[in-house]
Amino acid sequence: MTRDGVLVVDPGPLSTLQDRGRRGWAHLGVPRAGALDRGAAALARRLVGGTPDDAVVETTVGGLVLRTRRALTLAVTGAPCEVTVDRRGVAHSAPVTVPADAVVRVGAATSGVRSYVAFAGGVAVPEVLGSRSTDTLAWVGPPRLAAGDVLPLGRPGDLPEPPAAAVVRPRPSVLRLRRGPRGDWVEPSSWDALDGAEYAVAPDSDRVGLRLDGPRLRRRPGELPSEGIVLGAVQLPPSGQPVVFLADHPTTGGYPVVAVVEDDDLDLCAQLRPGERVALRVL
Structure with a gap:
């Protein structure tokens, strides 16, 4: 097991990897998948200096717990929730620098359903049919996250300047x-x-x-x-x-x-x- 990347301690009710989706395979019966809240996922990528195609973690209601294997930068967007690093509260919808061997907790959503966790460099699991997205209908792509998984990370890009917290406005129902x-x-x-x-x-x-x-x-x-x-x-x-x-x-x-x-x-x-x-x- 690599010492690099991020260890999944507790995946919560359902956490998956998602990017922009698996396009061009519908004729073979393969769904597109990809992040459900595309705007929140894109914001998370931008906050850590990522590319539009980087894979992020999508949580469902209950959050998840991670442990870093090296120092890194991450951001949590989407459904509002408490985010802590070694029990210290950190900002939601903003880039956060995390030391090695730190415990990151993405709490249960206080409203909404899905939160997004992006890491500088993106989650670098192998692509399946051109995407790193988990499809929960046919289970094409990476499996749902499980305790003990280690998420490999790619090479970080440049962080945006200035790294200010994003303004997230509620959407009418x-x-x-x-x-x-x-x-x-x-x-x-x-x-x-x-x-x-x-x-x-x-x-x-x-x-x-x-x-x-x-x-x-x-x-x-x-x-x-x-x-x-x-x-x-x-x-x-x-x-x-x-x-x-x-x-x-x-x-x-x-x-x-x-x-x-x-x-x-x-x-x-x-x-x-x-x-x-x-x-x-x-x-």
């Missing part, structure tokens, strides 16, 4: 929708009622999809032959409860895609907790 290729499967009265409707996030939401619980959309009976699915597609199963497909979505599906979420609103989907409410706006 509104998802903007455009009519999808199978919008005609929704009855007109249901489509009209969709604009402004509020839904609760269902407990079984995950990296595959944000499942919504609320007003039932009346739709045609039956299924379609399987069709291609894109990021942000809103599929409508027979239950009438919409599902927003996220980064680990399947590449095909037989339920109608009745709408598509605006790309700029997808990062919000990464941070919505079960039970939280979100309003839909039809463009």
Whole structure:
């Protein structure tokens, strides 16, 4: 086991490696994966002087515990949480210099769901199909983090100047929708009622999809032959409860895609907790 890099002491409920995703393999049934909150992951990389393609750690609700094997610079962004180095509180959304053999704790999210930990140099695990992302649907790429794993790091770049804390503003809980290729499967009265409707996030939401619980959309009976699915597609199963497909979505599906979420609103989907409410706006 190398003495370089970062040791995973406690991975928390679910921690994975993510970069910008695995593009160009959908024709072979391989999902794209990648960080769900793309803005938060990109901010973490910038704060440590990384490149847009560096891999970061994505945590889920419960955080994680790490031990450094050498001095390094890291940053934690995304869901607000307590960050400590050897029990001393350090800044969130700012670069932090950490000595060798230090214990770094990324606490449970106080709001939101997913936090991002970036290291100067990025996490340098081998690429799988051109990406270091963990896909939780087909489990392509690196496995989920486990206690005892050592994350190798690449060569650090130059830190940004000045290394000031970033300003992170809350995003309104509104998802903007455009009519999808199978919008005609929704009855007109249901489509009209969709604009402004509020839904609760269902407990079984995950990296595959944000499942919504609320007003039932009346739709045609039956299924379609399987069709291609894109990021942000809103599929409508027979239950009438919409599902927003996220980064680990399947590449095909037989339920109608009745709408598509605006790309700029997808990062919000990464941070919505079960039970939280979100309003839909039809463009």
